[in-house]
Amino acid sequence: MKYVPHDYQSYATIRIIKDKICGMFLDCGLGKTIVTLTALDELMYDYFKVYKVLVIAPLRVAQDTWSKECEKWEHLKLLTISKILGSEKERLKALEKKTALYVINRENVEWLVKTQKWNFDMVVIDELSSFKSYSSKRFKALRKVRPLVKRVVGLTGTPAPNGLMDLWAQIYLLDMGERLGKFIGQYRNTYFEPDRRSREIIFRYKPRLGAEEQIYEKLSDICISMKACDYLKMPDRIDNRVEVSLSEAEMMLYQTLEKDMLLPFAEGDIDAVNAAALSNKLLQMANGAVYDENHQVKFIHNRKLDALEDLIEAANGKPVLIFYGYQHDKERITKQFKVQEINTSEDITKWNEGDIPIAIAHPAATGHGLNLQSGGSTIIWFSLPWSLELYQQANARLWRQGQKETVVIHHIISKGTIDEDVIKTLGVKDKSQNALLEAVKVRINQAK
Secondary structure, eight states, X not given: OOOOOOHHHHHHHHHHHHOSEEEEXXXXXXXXXXXXXXXXXXXXXXXXXXXXXXXXXXXXXXXXXXXXHHHHOGGGTTOOEXXXXXXXXHHHHHHHSOOSEEEEEGGGHHHHHHHSOOOOSEEEEESGGGGOOTTSHHHHHHXXXXXXXXXXXXXXXXXXXXXXXXXXXXXXXXXXXXXXXXXXXHHHHXXXXXXXXXXXXXXXXXXXXXXXXXXXXXXXXXXXXXXXXHHSOOOOEEEEEEEEOOOHHHHHHXXXXXXXXXXXXXXXXXXXXXXXXXXXXXXXXXXXXEEXXXXXXXXXXXXXXXXXXXXXXXXXXXXXXXXXXXXXXXXXXXXXXXXXXXXXXHHHHHHHTTOOSEEEEOTXXXXXXXXXXXXXXXXXXXXXXXXXXXXXXXXXXXXXXXXXXXXXXXXXXXXXXXXXXXXXXXXXXXXXXXXXXXXXXXXXXXXX
């Protein structure tokens, strides 16, 4: 197929070629893979600037997306890809192949750094935000070899899913600390101050007055953002809140656990040892079931299942995609409805061909790189995630270019529970991230 790039794609390609370090904050559907591959092709075969490239990506994206995109376009016929995936024997065999591009899943980055001599002169990190934790093994491994890399491109649509503190590790992998400091403590002390704390422990930080603008200015020369709605004809989208009410007895159980962090049962108690565990248990109870101390499921209510039944019936035969949060959510939904989980490439094909009326998926499994817009236009969130990145990426499976119908996104919310906090927090995080994206937003007309 012949590639005829949009103006924004040509601009992004030029930036990758021109800049040795580049943060590309591109919305889903803008073609970040073809943009990057086109730049790599030119850097290798027109400019002779790079010779061996490592692409780090989520597992499913590493398995399919980069190689399929490479095979799809006529101008990329010189690019060949070796996939460093599977068993150690398979990974070593892939590394022995003489090719230009090597693709590895992010979980194997530590293994690669520890066991192999580093000889990649360029690294592309697909979903840069998956390196936001400065304490993670994958970040520490890549940090170790970062001085050996001449060029780095970081791709993501969600650079700060939980706030600006997420940026330090990502930007460090681009510029080795030049803009935000060489250590997380330096970044934190410069731009943040304690927000929630006890006498000895700081639980949360907030940006100092004027810090957001300072951070945005620091990043503006190496990071660019592009939103799909500015460049593509996006389908209409309707977000719908479907509220359910727990009975007085059900709400009393919920409030007892919330207050006492313990709900006694004869067969096994439901207990929460800390605030994070309590949040997890309350989310489960809002959904209708919860694991006890023996990991057995205690059923609390069917309010969300009843709402789900109404929504499926109202879809009147149109396919729906249900996102769940816990295994017991999946089990209860599967028991009540004839559903098929989207896991494999075959499942994706069946969905896109309209052969799956009711699909179910965990947002983490469909979060990146999957095109599901041909199979339906209705999403139902049975369980809401705290993660803005998971939420946005999952919605983008259907709400993207190529979708021919209005996308309807239903959120089933148990009134008076933690569900209301989650939906509110997602809105706050989205507002914060949009401020960053707006600050480094590309104005193509001005850039020419």
